[in-house]
Amino acid sequence: MRSDFASATVLTRLVDERAGSRTSVARLLGTASSRLPAFGDRVSTALFAFAIVAGAALRFVQLGAVGLNSDEAVYAAQAASLAGNPHFTSLFPVVRAHPLLFQVLISPLYRTGVPDVPGRYLAAAFGVGTVALMYPLGRALYNARVGALAAVLLAVMPYHVVVSRQIILDGPMAFFTTAALTFLALAAKSRNGRWLVAAGAAIGLGALCKEPGIILLAAAFAFLALSNRLWRPARYPVAGAALALGLTLAYPLLTAEAGGGRGGASYLAWQLTRKPNHAFDFYFTTVGASMGAVLVAVAGLGLLVFAARLTWRETLLLSWVVVPLCYFEVWPVKGFSYLMPLAPAIAMLGAVAIVRLGAMGRARAVAAAVVALGCVASLAVPAVAGIVTPTTSGLAAAGGTPGGRAAGQWAAEHAPAGSQFMTIGPSMANLIQFYGGHRADGLSVSPNPLHRNPSYHAIRNADLALRRGEYEYIVWDAYSAGRSSHFSARTMELVHRFHGIPVDVQRDGQGRPLIVIYQVTP
Amino acid sequence: MRAPAARRGFAAIALVAALLGLVGLVAPATATPARPEGKASAVDHRPATPLHHLVVMMQSGHSFDNYLGRRSGDDGIPRGVCVPVHGGTSRPCLRPHPINGSPHANLASAAASEATAVDGGRMDGFVRAQAGSARGGAALGYYPPRSVPVLTSLANHGEVFDHWFAAVPGDTIANRLFAVTGAVPAGDPAEVPASGWSGATIFDRLQAADVAWRIYVEDYRPGLTLGSATLAERRTGQLALVPLLASSGFRRDPALSGHVVGLGRYYADLAHNRLPAVSFVVSTTHTERPPHNPAVDQELVRSVANALLASSAWSSSAFLLTYDTSGGWYDHVPPTRIDGARTGLRVPTILVSPYVKPDTVDHTTYDSASVLGLIEHNWRLPSLTGRDRTAASLLPVFSFRTPPGRPALIDARSSRPPLHQPRSLVLYGGYLLALAAGLGCVGWVLWREHPWRAAASRP
Numbered sequence: 006m007r008s009d010f011a012s013a014t015v016l017t018r019l020v021d022e023r024a025g026s027r028t029s030v031a032r033l034l035g036t037a038s039s040r041l042p043a044f045g046d047r048v049s050t051a052l053f054a055f056a057i058v059a060g061a062a063l064r065f066v067q068l069g070a071v072g073l074n075s076d077e078a079v080y081a082a083q084a085a086s087l088a089g090n091p092h093f094t095s096l097f098p099v100v101r102a103h104p105l106l107f108q109v110l111i112s113p114l115y116r117t118g119v120p121d122v123p124g125r126y127l128a129a130a131f132g133v134g135t136v137a138l139m140y141p142l143g144r145a146l147y148n149a150r151v152g153a154l155a156a157v158l159l160a161v162m163p164y165h166v167v168v169s170r171q172i173i174l175d176g177p178m179a180f181f182t183t184a185a186l187t188f189l190a191l192a193a194k195s196r197n198g199r200w201l202v203a204a205g206a207a208i209g210l211g212a213l214c215k216e217p218g219i220i221l222l223a224a225a226f227a228f229l230a231l232s233n234r235l236w237r238p239a240r241y242p243v244a245g246a247a248l249a250l251g252l253t254l255a256y257p258l259l260t261a262e263a264g265g266g267r268g269g270a271s272y273l274a275w276q277l278t279r280k281p282n283h284a285f286d287f288y289f290t291t292v293g294a295s296m297g298a299v300l301v302a303v304a305g306l307g308l309l310v311f312a313a314r315l316t317w318r319e320t321l322l323l324s325w326v327v328v329p330l331c332y333f334e335v336w337p338v339k340g341f342s343y344l345m346p347l348a349p350a351i352a353m354l355g356a357v358a359i360v361r362l363g364a365m366g367r368a369r370a371v372a373a374a375v376v377a378l379g380c381v382a383s384l385a386v387p388a389v390a391g392i393v394t395p396t397t398s399g400l401a402a403a404g405g406t407p408g409g410r411a412a413g414q415w416a417a418e419h420a421p422a423g424s425q426f427m428t429i430g431p432s433m434a435n436l437i438q439f440y441g442g443h444r445a446d447g448l449s450v451s452p453n454p455l456h457r458n459p460s461y462h463a464i465r466n467a468d469l470a471l472r473r474g475e476y477e478y479i480v481w482d483a484y485s486a487g488r489s490s491h492f493s494a495r496t497m498e499l500v501h502r503f504h505g506i507p508v509d510v511q512r513d514g515q516g517r518p519l520i521v522i523y524q525v526t527p
Numbered sequence: 528m529r530a531p532a533a534r535r536g537f538a539a540i541a542l543v544a545a546l547l548g549l550v551g552l553v554a555p556a557t558a559t560p561a562r563p564e565g566k567a568s569a570v571d572h573r574p575a576t577p578l579h580h581l582v583v584m585m586q587s588g589h590s591f592d593n594y595l596g597r598r599s600g601d602d603g604i605p606r607g608v609c610v611p612v613h614g615g616t617s618r619p620c621l622r623p624h625p626i627n628g629s630p631h632a633n634l635a636s637a638a639a640s641e642a643t644a645v646d647g648g649r650m651d652g653f654v655r656a657q658a659g660s661a662r663g664g665a666a667l668g669y670y671p672p673r674s675v676p677v678l679t680s681l682a683n684h685g686e687v688f689d690h691w692f693a694a695v696p697g698d699t700i701a702n703r704l705f706a707v708t709g710a711v712p713a714g715d716p717a718e719v720p721a722s723g724w725s726g727a728t729i730f731d732r733l734q735a736a737d738v739a740w741r742i743y744v745e746d747y748r749p750g751l752t753l754g755s756a757t758l759a760e761r762r763t764g765q766l767a768l769v770p771l772l773a774s775s776g777f778r779r780d781p782a783l784s785g786h787v788v789g790l791g792r793y794y795a796d797l798a799h800n801r802l803p804a805v806s807f808v809v810s811t812t813h814t815e816r817p818p819h820n821p822a823v824d825q826e827l828v829r830s831v832a833n834a835l836l837a838s839s840a841w842s843s844s845a846f847l848l849t850y851d852t853s854g855g856w857y858d859h860v861p862p863t864r865i866d867g868a869r870t871g872l873r874v875p876t877i878l879v880s881p882y883v884k885p886d887t888v889d890h891t892t893y894d895s896a897s898v899l900g901l902i903e904h905n906w907r908l909p910s911l912t913g914r915d916r917t918a919a920s921l922l923p924v925f926s927f928r929t930p931p932g933r934p935a936l937i938d939a940r941s942s943r944p945p946l947h948q949p950r951s952l953v954l955y956g957g958y959l960l961a962l963a964a965g966l967g968c969v970g971w972v973l974w975r976e977h978p979w980r981a982a983a984s985r986p
Binding site for chain 2: 086087088089094095096097098099100104105106109112184188191195197199200202203205206207209210213248252255258259260262263264265419420421422423424425444446462464470473474475476477504506507508524526527
C-alpha cells in the first residue's frame, strides 16, 4: 500500500507540477538529458512511438484508394493552376475562398498530368506532425505520459485521421495552431513571454493555410486574460499579435497584388451572406461523434471530477476549445473539418483525465488503463473502418468520393474536346472538371451572385442551354441527389426531355448507382 | 452445295449491275428492282480499310459560294465579281453581299432556273433566273463564316471539297435519287411519281452483301407511305427526301422497313455501340432549304456530327456532309461534265474523320457518285452504274497510316467566359516569404530558448 501510495504521489506530482517549482522548460528538459531532447519513462516513450507509427499508418495507408472529393479537387486544382498545369488553368481559378500557403507547397507535385494523390501525402504528413506535437505539448502542460497518451488518442481519432487524409486546409492549419498552443504552454509554464512571439508566428502561418486560424489569436488572448499571465513585458504579446495579424494580412495583400482582388472580395461577400448549411447541433453530433463520444465524455468528466485541480493548463486548453467553437457556432456556414484545431486540446484533456484517474491508487490505475484502452479502441475501430470502407455519405470533407475518379476519367477518355457537363450540384462538377478536363456546371448554382460561390457558373436557363447544345452530358450522382431532391428531380427531367442515354454508371459495393453520366441531344 | 448457289447469286448481282450500268438511268417504272436474291456471297464484305462506319448527311439548297465562298483557302467568290441584272448587258450589275439568318427568299432552283443562271457557262444569269422573285438579287447573298458557325467549325475539323458538284442539274428529288442509285432520272421531277421508283439502290447492294445499314430520318412517320401520301407529301418531306421509301422494292420487302428508323435511334445506336456500317441521316424539318435559317437548321448537323464524335465508333468512322442542290444561290464555277453527263452547280461538301487531315481543301472534281464509290470500294460491293464506277475516288483523302487522334467537338460552345488567372510569381514569392518569416521567428525563439543554450548560459 505504501509503495502504491508513493508511486501514485509521484504520478500526481508529475501531473500537477506546481508552477514555479521549475520555472523554465529549459530547466525541465535540461535535467532530463544534457544532450538530447528528453523523453519520459519507457512507457511514455513506447506510447509515443506507438502513436507515431499508428498515426502514420492510419494516415498514409491506402491514401489513393478513393478519388478526391470536391473540396480536395478544388485545392489540388488550385495548386495545379498555380503551377501552370494546362489541364487545370482554364478550369480552376487560382484565387478562391482561402489563402494559398498549402497550395503553394503542394503545387510542384501538380505541374503536369492529372495527379490526385500527391497532395494527400503532404496533408497526411502535417497530420502526423500534429500527432508528434502532442508530446512536447503534453510535457509542457503536464508530463511525458500525458503527452504520449494524448498523442495516441489523437493518432487514432477518426476525425483527425479522416481530415488528415485529405487535401484540405484544416489539417495544415491545425498543425500550426497546435504548434502555437505548445508555444503558449511553454510561455505560461516558463513565464517567458518570448514564446508568445513564436506562438504568434505559428498562428499567422495557420491563418495563411486557412484564414479561420486567426480565431486562435482570440483564444490565446482569452487565455492570457483569464490566467492573468504573461502580460508583462507587454512587448511580447504585442509582438506575437502583430506577427499573427501581419502574416494573416499577407493573404489579402498578395491576392490583390497578384491581380485576384476582385475574386477575393466576392468571396468575402458570399461568405458573409451564405445561408446556414447545417443545424446548430452539427458540431456536437456529427463532429463530436467523429472525435469520439467516449473521448469527449472522458475529457468532460475529467474536468468535472478533477475540478479542484483546474489550473492555467486547463484554462489554456478550454480557451483553445471554447473560443473557436463559439465562433464557428455563430458563423452561419458549418464545416465538418472546421474544428480540427480543437482536436488536440480535446485529446489532451482526455489524456490528462485518464492519467489523473490512474494516479489515484492501484484499483483506479486499472480502471484508468481500462478507460484508456476503451478510448483508444472506440477511436481506432471507426478510424480503421473508415479506411477499409470509405464513406459514401457525401458530407463535405468527410472523405473521398467513391466513383468520382472513375466518372471523371470516363469523361477524360470518352468525351470529345469541348464537351460540357451539367451536374446536379457544383461538387460533382468539380470532380468532372478535375479528372475529366471538361467544363462542368451545377444546376443548383444560384443565378443570384449573393447566393453562390463566385467561382461557380450559374445555368440561368437549363432548357435553353441544352437546346442550344451547350451541354453534351448530364451527370446524376447519389451524393448531390441526397442533398437536394428538387434538383435531382429536375436533372432527371432534363435527362428525359433531352433523350438522355446512360453512357457510364458507377456503382457502390451493393450495386446501387452512385454516378450516372447521360449523353443528351437537343 | 453452297458454293454453286453462292456463285449463282453473285452472277445475278453482276448481271443486274452490268445491265443497270449500261442503261445508266432509272425511270419511274414497275420493273423489278435490281436487288439480287439471297445474301450469301463469296466476296468478303468486311471493310477494306480501317473505315468501319460511314455516316452521310445530305442537306438542301445551298451553293458552295453561298456557304463557303468567303472561307480562306477555298475556291470562293472572286474579288470584284458583279452579276448583271439583265441579259446581254453587263450594267447594271449586283455584287455578292453578306447575309445573316433567314434569307427570306424561296429561290427557284429547278433545272430550268439553273440553266438560266449558268447561261452557257458565263455564270451571269443568277439575277435573271430569279425574275419571278421580288428580290432577284437575293440569289447573290452569301453567309460569312461567322454566320454559319457549325459549317465553319466542321470545315476547320475536316476536308472541304471545293469542286463537289450536284450530280444532276435539277432539284432536290432528282439529286436525292441519284445519291442512292447513281442514276439520273428522266427530267427534273417535281414530285415522286405515284408508282414510285424502281431500280437498284446502294441499299440493295448492302443488303445483299449483309453489310449493316440504316437510314435515320428526322421526324420519321412510318405510316406515311406512297400509297397514302398526298401530292404535297410526294413533293416534300420524307418521301421526297428518302427515295427508298418510295421505291417498289421497299414496299414489297418488309425486311427493308426495319432499316428506316427515326433519328432518335441514331443517338441510341451510337450510345450502345450499334452504329451500322453505312448510315444515311436525312433531315425533314431542319433541311436548311431557303427560307430556313441555316444557323438554326445546322444545329441538327452539329448534333449528328457531335454524337458521332462522342461515340466509341468515331475512331473508325467518317462523317460526310453534303447538299443536294445549290438552291438557286450564286456560284461562280460553271457546272462540269462527269462521265459525259452535265452536273449541277457546286455544293458545299465536307468530310470529317480521324483519318482525314483537318482544315484542308481538296480541289478534285466530285459528285455524290463518289460516295457510292466509296461505299462500294470499302465494302467490296458491285457498282450500281457507270457513274459510281468511274467517279473520282474519295479514298486518297484518307490517311490510314497515322493512328486516329482525339476528337474535338464541332462548334464547341463554352458556357462561361475564359478565366483570368493572377500572377503566380507574386503568389509564390509572397507566400514563401511569409512562410520563411513565420518559421524564422519560431526558429529564433527556439534558438534563444533552446534548453542546451539555456543550460549553457546558466552559471
